Amino acid sequence: MVDIVGFVEANLPIFIKILLFPGLLFIFGFVIFAVWYQRKYLARIMLRMGPVHCGKRLGWLQLVADAMKLLTKELIIPRAANKIVFIVVTFLLPVIPAAMIAVIPFAPGYVIYPASGYSLLLFFAISTLFPVVGILRGWAANNKFTIIGAFRMIYLDIAGEIPVFLASIGVMIWAGTYDLQKIVELQKGMWFVFPQILGFIVFFIGFLGMIEKIPFDIPTAESELVYGPNTEYSGAMFLNMMLSDYANVLAWTLLMITLYFGGYNGPTIFPNPIVNGAFWIIVKLLIAISILFTIMITYARLRIDQAIRMGWSYLLPLSLLNILLTIILKFFLFGGVV
Amino acid sequence: MSDMMVYRGNPFNEIEELGDGMFRLHMGPQHPISGQGRFIILTDGERVFDIEVDIGYSHRGTEKLLEHRTFIQGIVPVERMVMIDTANILMGYVGAVERILGVEPPPRANYIRTIVMEMNRIISHLYALGLLSESAAWNPAVFLWTTADREPFLDLLEMLTGARWSYSFFVPGGVRADIPRGFKERLLVTLDWFEKRIDVIEEAWIYNELFRMRTEGMGVVSRQEAIEWGVAGPNLRASGVAYDTRKNEPYAAYGELDFKMVTHTAGDAYARGWARVEEMRVSVDIIRQAIENMPDGPVRVRVPQRAKPGEALFRVETSRGEMNVYIVSDGKDKPYRVKISPASFRNFFAIEMIPKTQTVLLADAPVLIYSFDPWFLDADR
Amino acid sequence: MNIQEAIEKLKNKFGEKILEASSPRDNRLYVKVSNDVLVEAAKYLRKELGFDMAISAGGTDYPKKNVIELFWIIWSSNDNVTLILKTDVDRENPKIPTLRDIWLGVQKFERETWELLGVEYEGHPNLKPLLLPEDWNEGYPLRKDFKLEPYRAPWGDG
Numbered sequence: 001m002v003d004i005v006g007f008v009e010a011n012l013p014i015f016i017k018i019l020l021f022p023g024l025l026f027i028f029g030f031v032i033f034a035v036w037y038q039r040k041y042l043a044r045i046m047l048r049m050g051p052v053h054c055g056k057r058l059g060w061l062q063l064v065a066d067a068m069k070l071l072t073k074e075l076i077i078p079r080a081a082n083k084i085v086f087i088v089v090t091f092l093l094p095v096i097p098a099a100m101i102a103v104i105p106f107a108p109g110y111v112i113y114p115a116s117g118y119s120l121l122l123f124f125a126i127s128t129l130f131p132v133v134g135i136l137r138g139w140a141a142n143n144k145f146t147i148i149g150a151f152r153m154i155y156l157d158i159a160g161e162i163p164v165f166l167a168s169i170g171v172m173i174w175a176g177t178y179d180l181q182k183i184v185e186l187q188k189g190m191w192f193v194f195p196q197i198l199g200f201i202v203f204f205i206g207f208l209g210m211i212e213k214i215p216f217d218i219p220t221a222e223s224e225l226v227y228g229p230n231t232e233y234s235g236a237m238f239l240n241m242m243l244s245d246y247a248n249v250l251a252w253t254l255l256m257i258t259l260y261f262g263g264y265n266g267p268t269i270f271p272n273p274i275v276n277g278a279f280w281i282i283v284k285l286l287i288a289i290s291i292l293f294t295i296m297i298t299y300a301r302l303r304i305d306q307a308i309r310m311g312w313s314y315l316l317p318l319s320l321l322n323i324l325l326t327i328i329l330k331f332f333l334f335g336g337v338v
Numbered sequence: 339m340s341d342m343m344v345y346r347g348n349p350f351n352e353i354e355e356l357g358d359g360m361f362r363l364h365m366g367p368q369h370p371i372s373g374q375g376r377f378i379i380l381t382d383g384e385r386v387f388d389i390e391v392d393i394g395y396s397h398r399g400t401e402k403l404l405e406h407r408t409f410i411q412g413i414v415p416v417e418r419m420v421m422i423d424t425a426n427i428l429m430g431y432v433g434a435v436e437r438i439l440g441v442e443p444p445p446r447a448n449y450i451r452t453i454v455m456e457m458n459r460i461i462s463h464l465y466a467l468g469l470l471s472e473s474a475a476w477n478p479a480v481f482l483w484t485t486a487d488r489e490p491f492l493d494l495l496e497m498l499t500g501a502r503w504s505y506s507f508f509v510p511g512g513v514r515a516d517i518p519r520g521f522k523e524r525l526l527v528t529l530d531w532f533e534k535r536i537d538v539i540e541e542a543w544i545y546n547e548l549f550r551m552r553t554e555g556m557g558v559v560s561r562q563e564a565i566e567w568g569v570a571g572p573n574l575r576a577s578g579v580a581y582d583t584r585k586n587e588p589y590a591a592y593g594e595l596d597f598k599m600v601t602h603t604a605g606d607a608y609a610r611g612w613a614r615v616e617e618m619r620v621s622v623d624i625i626r627q628a629i630e631n632m633p634d635g636p637v638r639v640r641v642p643q644r645a646k647p648g649e650a651l652f653r654v655e656t657s658r659g660e661m662n663v664y665i666v667s668d669g670k671d672k673p674y675r676v677k678i679s680p681a682s683f684r685n686f687f688a689i690e691m692i693p694k695t696q697t698v699l700l701a702d703a704p705v706l707i708y709s710f711d712p713w714f715l716d717a718d719r
Numbered sequence: 720m721n722i723q724e725a726i727e728k729l730k731n732k733f734g735e736k737i738l739e740a741s742s743p744r745d746n747r748l749y750v751k752v753s754n755d756v757l758v759e760a761a762k763y764l765r766k767e768l769g770f771d772m773a774i775s776a777g778g779t780d781y782p783k784k785n786v787i788e789l790f791w792i793i794w795s796s797n798d799n800v801t802l803i804l805k806t807d808v809d810r811e812n813p814k815i816p817t818l819r820d821i822w823l824g825v826q827k828f829e830r831e832t833w834e835l836l837g838v839e840y841e842g843h844p845n846l847k848p849l850l851l852p853e854d855w856n857e858g859y860p861l862r863k864d865f866k867l868e869p870y871r872a873p874w875g876d877g
Binding site for chain 3: 565566581
């Protein structure tokens with residue numbers, strides 16, 4: 001007889017982490033907030049008010065209304081679609097960004113899965129699954145728009161992933177570790193964005209490609225591909241796709257903050273280190289997504305060939321140069337100690 | 339039955355028909371751009387081999403209807419062709435009718451017509467620019483900006499004509515009403531404000547690096563091709579052909595005003611977009627001059643009911659390009675035959691021809707289409 | 720190029736085949752040719768007289784004369800003159816060589832005229848329905864014997 005209550009009691013901290021923070025509840029909360037924030041923030045730039053009818057001027061109830069609408073809608077599955085893959089993908093896709101978030105430290109020692117000191121590698125390993133599942137959803141729907149969108153997604157991810165990986169190798173060399181926890185601790189004095197400025201630029205552009213937002217929302221290009229790989233999804237399945245998209249944004253933004261902007265480090269406001277760390281990481285997150293949304297509204301979308309060319313001809317050499325510069329800077333000027 | 343099931347939604351059965359990896363994508367028929375129509379794009383995923391424009395979803399038989407209506411009754415069906423460009427479209431018909439009836443509108447009516455037409459051109463160009471910015475995957479920011487900038491002009495038109503759209507303001511022999519009190523002052527204030535807004539749009543959009551990456555060198559129409567294909571309007575001038583009906587065959591008050599013709603030589607999507615921005619400046623200039631030089635007098639003269647047998651061709655510069663109206667009369671109070679050749683009809687032909695002459699990618703297709711600012715209802719008639 | 724000169728040149732070249740050539744306004748040239756010299760006349764107008772940009776094409780039905788009068792409207796980019804080139808075809812068997820090889824821009828207009836007026840443009844590559852439904856078989860709407868009654872709105876408008 002398995003002692004479930006005892007098991008839960010013994011592992012209570014990990015359950016809290018998985019279910020509340022930074023796990024399920026936090027991801028859902030962020031997605032809900034981000035959708036609302038995006039609507040209101042972009043609306044102001046477009047000289048609009050954003051949603052105002054549900055939930056007074058702030059329009060916060062609009063999300064509830066939208067979610068209810070999507071949940072109660074009929075699930076339409078195309079006749080020629082591969083039904084099993086089509087449905088399974090919708091549940092698989094949000095899991096991947098959620099698993100990526102599991103390795104991000106939110107406070108000293110507060111991480112769901114420390115990965116025995118290889119958390120950065122694990123993050124990238126999981127993130128490579130995203131396009132694989134992504135092409136499945138494009139293929140399963142058996143639609144021209146989804147297939148073209150899925151192929152674009154693969155091209156874009158390969159062109160964006162490699163510069164991003166190589167740019168973060170600069171951080172790894174500078175910090176001398178794969179452990180995100182240690183990387184954050186090392187940034188107590190100085191954020192890595194300053195010594196790694198070149199790497200950060202490469203990382204940031206690649207990061208925009210990884211989260212597939214304008215100027216790199218090429219797979220879901222609305223003007224020509226309806227909604228890219230997500231075209232055929234309706235109702236609750238569409239909700240899942242939105243969830244995975246925003247969770248992906250969350251995971252990559254958290255990684256950027258962790259690698260370059262000092263992670264949970266910040267002046268002590270709350271006496272509890274966990275609350276303090278979480279507070280600072282959320283503040284940084286808000287600033288980051290505000291910048292992200294501003295970029296989304298001010299630029300046009302790149303063409304797929306331009307994006308791939310940018311990835312392979314500019315970002316890749318720059319990221320290699322960054323590794324070289326990091327080695328020179330660290331081992332010849334600083335003597336190997338940061 | 340089972341064959342039908344396989345056929346529906348299965349993109350791969352087209353492979354046998356079209357060759358390996360080729361798709362036929364359908365943009366439309368529900369509002370691929372403003373209006374109902376369809377673009378059938380033959381593509382292998384990224385490269386576009388052929389664009390076929392399928393128009394006619396809102397064909398109303400305007401030409402046939404006009405044969406069954408008196409000259410003045412024809413105003414309403416004609417101006418419904420392009421809601422956003424009512425005044426210029428209507429000018430084509432009214433001008434042709436005046437020519438076949440042999441009447442000249444009074445000078446004051448000509449100036450009022452010019453003001454209304456140029457305001458309408460600004461409205462139409464703003465809309466076109468908004469759509470072009472959206473097609474290059476801008477979020478609707480610029481589109482909503484331009485839509486908002488349109489409002490003061492629509493309010494002014496309502497003040498003048500009583501309606502925001504489709505105001506049937508021009509009639510054979512003049513205009514329906516004189517300008518109301520306070521209109522001139524309000525218009526001048528609006529123009530001052532609008533000139534600043536053009537600067538903002540230009541700075542935010544025309545000089546935007548990513549927008550230039552998307553549009554420069556894309557969909558190039560050379561001067562020779564533009565003449566060969568019969569491209570119309572700002573698109574023609576963007577290819578370096580100095581044709582503007584307002585200059586070449588002046589109508590209304592354009593012959594008495596001094597304005598510049600916007601021409602570019604690049605002939606790409608960027609030049610077409612930019613030409614529209616510059617044309618809005620020219621329109622502001624024209625309106626200012628027209629207000630300043632406006633003569634006094636009546637705004638409408640009586641016209642005969644019946645036309646003499648004969649024919650007349652009237653060319654007019656609408657916002658989308660030159661439209662010509664060819665009227666044949668047999669001496670009755672109805673036209674015997676009206677042939678309307680709208681600008682979008684010709685621009686659609688250019689859109690079909692461009693993928694045959696150069697590489698167009700799938701992501702370019704919307705930019706290419708919007709950069710011509712075509713209008714399905716215009717081409718459908 | 721002077722319009723009067725052009726008329727003279729045309730008359731010298733084609734003689735009796737030019738049924739009508741006039742210029743009622745500035746920048747307008749109406750030319751009506753016999754349909755057997757249409758292609759030569761078009762080539763001459765394009766090559767020698769510089770009419771290069773097609774802006775319209777269409778036709779008018781004359782049941783009493785039993786002809787369909789076709790027209791092509793061409794603009795000359797050098798001289799800023801608009802030409803209306805006309806010719807008659809038999810109404811019972813309306814066949815005419817296409818001019819799209821001379822002026823590419825008339826292709827879509829000829830396709831439309833084929834559909835709405837039933838004129839067969841010989842050599843035209845793309846005579847497919849354009850404005851009307853694909854299964855339209857109720858006649859040619861722009862012909863004068865096409866009755867509007869079945870399509871009239873019940874409230875009697877138009």
